Amino acid sequence: MKPKSAKRIGLAIVGAGRVGLMRGEIAARFPAVDWIGIAEIDPARGKLVGEKLNADFVTTDYRELLKRSEVTAALISTVSHLHAEPTLAALENPNKISLLIEKPIANELAQSEKVLRAIEQAGVDALIGYTQRFRRRWLTAKEKVAGGALGDITTVTSRAFLNRLVALNNYKRQEDPAPNSPMVISGTHALDIVMWMMAAKTPVEIYARSVDKALSPICMGTDATAGIISFSDGTIYNSVVSWALPVSWPGAVYGLEVGVIGTEGVMTIDDTHRDFVLAANSAQGMGYVSDGSRLVDFVGSTPAGDMALGALRGPLAEETQQWLMRLSMGLPTVHATAAEGHHRLMLGKAYDLSARPKAPIQLPITPADEARARIKPEVFDFIHLF
Numbered sequence: 001m002k003p004k005s006a007k008r009i010g011l012a013i014v015g016a017g018r019v020g021l022m023r024g025e026i027a028a029r030f031p032a033v034d035w036i037g038i039a040e041i042d043p044a045r046g047k048l049v050g051e052k053l054n055a056d057f058v059t060t061d062y063r064e065l066l067k068r069s070e071v072t073a074a075l076i077s078t079v080s081h082l083h084a085e086p087t088l089a090a091l092e093n094p095n096k097i098s099l100l101i102e103k104p105i106a107n108e109l110a111q112s113e114k115v116l117r118a119i120e121q122a123g124v125d126a127l128i129g130y131t132q133r134f135r136r137r138w139l140t141a142k143e144k145v146a147g148g149a150l151g152d153i154t155t156v157t158s159r160a161f162l163n164r165l166v167a168l169n170n171y172k173r174q175e176d177p178a179p180n181s182p183m184v185i186s187g188t189h190a191l192d193i194v195m196w197m198m199a200a201k202t203p204v205e206i207y208a209r210s211v212d213k214a215l216s217p218i219c220m221g222t223d224a225t226a227g228i229i230s231f232s233d234g235t236i237y238n239s240v241v242s243w244a245l246p247v248s249w250p251g252a253v254y255g256l257e258v259g260v261i262g263t264e265g266v267m268t269i270d271d272t273h274r275d276f277v278l279a280a281n282s283a284q285g286m287g288y289v290s291d292g293s294r295l296v297d298f299v300g301s302t303p304a305g306d307m308a309l310g311a312l313r314g315p316l317a318e319e320t321q322q323w324l325m326r327l328s329m330g331l332p333t334v335h336a337t338a339a340e341g342h343h344r345l346m347l348g349k350a351y352d353l354s355a356r357p358k359a360p361i362q363l364p365i366t367p368a369d370e371a372r373a374r375i376k377p378e379v380f381d382f383i384h385l386f
């Protein structure tokens with residue numbers, strides 16, 4: 001039922017980097033948003049974004065922003081391993097402010113679980129930025145599976161290829177490379193799409209392998225992870241993610257191919273963006289622009305979407321608008337919930353946990369299992385024998 005009037009939105013943006021600015025520009029044009037506050041630790045960046053958004057309040061301290069009485073909703077868009085603390089601070093606001101948290105909730109399972117419990121206890125509406133859900137092809141794929149067009153799903157495959165600019169960008173931000181694996185940071189998008197389609201089934205085991213030849217000498221990083229998830233009814237999901245492709249690879253960020261086979265049909269989805277190729281004599285790409293060696297671009301391969309005619313077009317724009325419509329009009333959305341976000345992190349960690357001793361892992365795993373995986377490999381292998 002259509003509500004009589006839209007609720008006002010006072011939006012806090014914590015982390016005014018690329019994503020904070022992109023979502024902020026959409027919010028600044030949304031009629032129900034009548035107040036915007038920004039918390040950004042880099043004062044020059046905070047000032048720049050504050051001016052672009054005509055913000056009402058700018059600070060370097062997210063606690064100062066999140067306790068303001070004008071705030072009804074908060075976007076947590078700090079770098080990937082720094083979402084947990086501002087989220088917990090937002091939960092302290094007595095107004096039960098609604099949250100959109102960029103994925104992952106945290107890059108450690110124990111911290112993600114702590115945040116999830118706090119969200120549940122506070123009873124706030126908290127959603128996770130699994131932006132790819134908002135591409136029309138994935139919405140339609142979800143609809144086809146849920147509507148039974150393929151019968152009972154038996155087999156799923158996914159192949160995610162990423163330019164290594166993404167990996168290098170992630171690894172340079174955190175001293176310890178271990179928690180920032182390709183599966184936790186980037187494979188999680190393919191994982192979410194597939195698990196969203198497979199919501200009716202229960203994953204029970206993961207068997208995975210990783211390789212670290214290209215990125216290890218540069219940043220101690222992992223190149224790729226491949227694995228099989230088995231479900232309780234015997235369904236299998238085979239996936240690979242590599243974020244070690246050369247900088248010259250035309251995919252700016254994400255190229256994904258998914259196949260879904262059921263007892264009554266099959267569906268293949270090409271999200272590699274090879275249908276729009278641009279070549280030029282200057283560096284190409286949006287966001288992760290290279291030193292100039294990347295002259296060819298699969299246009300559309302940036303997960304957020306594309307800047308065109310003065311505005312962002314694509315999934316991140318739709319996702320942000322739908323969140324704002326949910327907040328102001330109470331309309332339903334297809335966002336990932338905090339519980340789903342935590343579940344995807346748990347699966348990503350389980351891939352890494354299985355790849356280390358090269359052994360199958362029973363699902364779900366717990367924070368204690370993850371802690372075990374941080375022990376030195378030789379000790380881990382020894383423990384695993386028992």
Ligand SMILES: NC(=O)c1ccc[n+]([C@@H]2O[C@H](COP(=O)([O-])OP(=O)(O)OC[C@H]3O[C@@H](n4cnc5c(N)ncnc54)[C@H](O)[C@@H]3O)[C@@H](O)[C@H]2O)c1
Binds near residue numbers: 060079
């Ligand atoms: N939804 C999507 O399509 C999508 C796309 C790219 C990135 N992301 C996610 O969005 C998040 C942000 O990515 P980005 O590309 O905008 O990174 P970014 O580095 O451009 O922006 C992060 C900003 O957070 C600021 N920051 C860090 N700690 C802070 C703190 N304590 N208080 C205030 N500000 C702080 C940094 O100074 C920086 O400006 C990441 O989690 C990333 O995984 C999502």
